[in-house]
Amino acid sequence: MEVTEPATDRAGERPGAPAPSVICSELDVTYTVFGARKRVTTTEGEQPWLERMLQRRKQIDVGAVRKVHAVKQVSFVVRHGEAVGIIGRNGSGKSTLLRAIAGLIPPSGGRAWAAGRPALLGINAVLLTGLTGSRNVMIGGLALGLSPREVRERYDEIVEFSGIGDFVDLPMSAYSSGMGARLRFAISTAAAPDILMIDEALATGDAEFQARSRERIAQIREHASTVFLVSHSNAAIRESCDRVLWMDQGRLIMDGPTEHVVSAYEASHRKAGR
Numbered sequence: 001m002e003v004t005e006p007a008t009d010r011a012g013e014r015p016g017a018p019a020p021s022v023i024c025s026e027l028d029v030t031y032t033v034f035g036a037r038k039r040v041t042t043t044e045g046e047q048p049w050l051e052r053m054l055q056r057r058k059q060i061d062v063g064a065v066r067k068v069h070a071v072k073q074v075s076f077v078v079r080h081g082e083a084v085g086i087i088g089r090n091g092s093g094k095s096t097l098l099r100a101i102a103g104l105i106p107p108s109g110g111r112a113w114a115a116g117r118p119a120l121l122g123i124n125a126v127l128l129t130g131l132t133g134s135r136n137v138m139i140g141g142l143a144l145g146l147s148p149r150e151v152r153e154r155y156d157e158i159v160e161f162s163g164i165g166d167f168v169d170l171p172m173s174a175y176s177s178g179m180g181a182r183l184r185f186a187i188s189t190a191a192a193p194d195i196l197m198i199d200e201a202l203a204t205g206d207a208e209f210q211a212r213s214r215e216r217i218a219q220i221r222e223h224a225s226t227v228f229l230v231s232h233s234n235a236a237i238r239e240s241c242d243r244v245l246w247m248d249q250g251r252l253i254m255d256g257p258t259e260h261v262v263s264a265y266e267a268s269h270r271k272a273g274r
Contacts, residue, residue, distance in 0.1 A: 028109030029071035085241035116194025140187035
């Protein structure tokens with residue numbers, strides 16, 4: 001793992017550095033997948049063609065339970081005010097890492113510590129589809145720690161930012177995936193959480209909404225909060241983050257300034273011919 005860090009004092013702290021907001025120490029996450037069955041077919045001998053055809057339909061279940069080692073010995077420190085991008089191929093452990101920091105997945109080894117309450121915004125997060133957007137705004141705001149009065153005060157701003165208009169009074173089941181993602185982003189950022197964790201959320205919406213989303217992230221950073229952004233868009237990472245973690249097969253490959261890490265990641269893809 002390559003790590004780029006400024007000079008530290010004798011206590012290991014950067015002089016004048018903000019306090020840590022997230023610390024991961026040799027974090028390991030292993031989870032079990034049930035019902036992951038691998039099917040294999042068998043044939044026996046030189047039976048007549050019809051018997052061989054029937055025999056091919058005989059299948060044996062193997063590996064019905066599988067262990068997935070998604071995050072492996074990951075360590076880093078993130079400080080208040082930092083915007084950190086997380087990049088890597090599909091299945092590299094990016095989303096699992098965020099969920100472990102948010103406390104949604106228990107670590108199987110090591111520790112993850114967060115100063116404050118992380119708010120994880122994932123594009124695949126489940127909304128209460130049987131309720132209206134209006135009810136989801138209220139429930140989501142309360143879940144973020146806002147009082148009912150604070151939610152009502154911010155209600156119009158949340159709906160306007162999401163751009164869903166009159167659909168706010170319809171059940172979420174009537175929304176497109178993009179509308180749901182925009183409303184989720186508007187709700188999650190309404191309270192300016194201490195730690196905002198965004199999992200591919202900026203991939204949804206038109207260019208105007210993505211630009212407004214980046215502006216909202218910048219506003220959150222001004223309040224000394226911390227932002228994590230998982231994205232396959234290197235352009236979004238470059239624009240929104242000043243530091244990047246590169247994950248591969250569950251391991252932290254590189255941690256450093258955005259341009260340094262993203263350029264190395266892109267070079268590795270060119271070398272591999274991807």
